[in-house]
Amino acid sequence: MEVDEVVCLPRLSRVAVCGGTHGNELSGVYLVRELLKARKEAMEKKKEEEEEEEPASVLMVLSNPRATQHCRRYVDADLNRCFTHATLNGPVSDMAPYEMVRARELNTLLGPKGSGEAVDLVCDLHNTTANMGLCLIAYSDCDWICLHIFRHLQRQMPDVPMRFIHFDVSRKESYSLDSVGKHGFAMEIGPQPHGVVRSNIYTAMKDGVQHMLDWIHSFNSGTTFEGGFVDVFTMVKHIDYPRDGQTHDITAAIHPELQDRDFCLLHPEDALFQTFSGETLRYKGIEPLFPFFVNECAYYEKGIALSLARKRHVMIPAVRVQTEAEQQTDEQGFASEEE
Structure with a gap:
């Protein structure tokens, strides 16, 4: 692909900003509440004025209100694992977990997933206890919209330390809320303890969302964004804590030399864990990889002490919004293929 090639993409007419998918990750909860409050005040101020057409419709969503009310990650099941087609479309009983029911409600509101009626972009706001800075996490390493927003x-x-994380699901289906949109990513910011809001983390998230919306406004208004290169961290594998063979209890913690060093290259034989008796356990991988989600609090229950990624230099093309004529041509071509 030539660097100066311009890719024309459909307008981003409907955007969703979601917070509280995990009810104890409070930056997203308070930011969505603030955005909803600001929108209400703006609407009241302008209700008697003639408003200009909005370049994009932005929907703010508190994803898991019941978990948010109790300041818990979830009530019955992790909502951010409930957006597979099987969960969204399979039979559901009166005894179904709350999050399964809520996932279907969100799919109706923002989707349906995989359909032409789905919102154009979902930005799902999350906090991590790991020292990861601001990360965009997506299922594609060639979604030019997401990569340009990141850039x-x-x-x-x-x-602000910033990375783009790619979860490769080429052999399995995506399961998180952001997968409902035509484009989507999680905006993950840390470190911040769960159940706590830190002003610096909240501010970074607020600025990130505003800059994202500014980019969408410029894109929809016809701005051409030049191509270039970005670093993409593609997840390779997860590593669990050492565990007792009988009780399955963990027997070690992240080594002090690794703690808080997310995205610092981990080499074979580097210190990985420190057992509770004081022994150092070393990384036995065959290649250097980049650790992230190091000692994430919420992942103890998932059997993940950290994740490892490879870094790649990815070229992204220049992009601009499609003109109406180009969009009509695409639609006619699509209709011809269906016939």
Whole structure:
């Protein structure tokens, strides 16, 4: 692909910003509440004025209100694992977990997943206890919309450590809320303890969302964004804590030399864990990889002490919004294929 090639993409007319998918990750909860409050005040102020057409419709959603009310990650099941087609479309009983029911409600509101009626972009807000800075997490390493938004945030927020994480699900289905949209990503920011809001983390999230919406406004208005390169961290594997063979209890913690060093290259034989008796356990991988989600609190129950990724330099093309004529041509071509 030539660097100067311009890819024309459909307008991003409907965007969803979701917070509280995990009810104890409070930056997203308070930001969505603040955005809803600001929108209400703006609407009241302008209700008697003639408003200009909005470049994009932005829907703010508190994803898991019941878990948020109790300041818990979830009530019955992890909502952010409930967006597979099987869960969304299979039979459901009166005894179904709350999050399964809520996932179907969100799919109706934002989707249906995989359909032409789905919102154009879902940005799902999350916090991590790991020292990861601001990360965009997506299922594709060639979604030019998501990658350009990431590149824009990097330029607008140079003082915030920022990475793009790619979860390769080529052999299985995506399961998180952001997969409902035509484009989507999680905006993950840390470190922040669950059940706590830190002003610096909240502010970074607020700025990130605003810069994302500014980019969408510029894109929809016809701006051409130049191509270039971004670093993409593709997840390779998860590593669990050492465990007792009989009780399955963990027997070690993240080693002090690794703790808080997310995205610092981990080499074979580097210190990985420190047992509770004081022994150092070393990384036995065959290649250096980048650790992230190091000692994430919520992942103890999932059997994940950290994840490992490879870093790649990915070229992204220049992009601009399709003109109406180009969109009509695409639609006619699609209709011809169906016939």
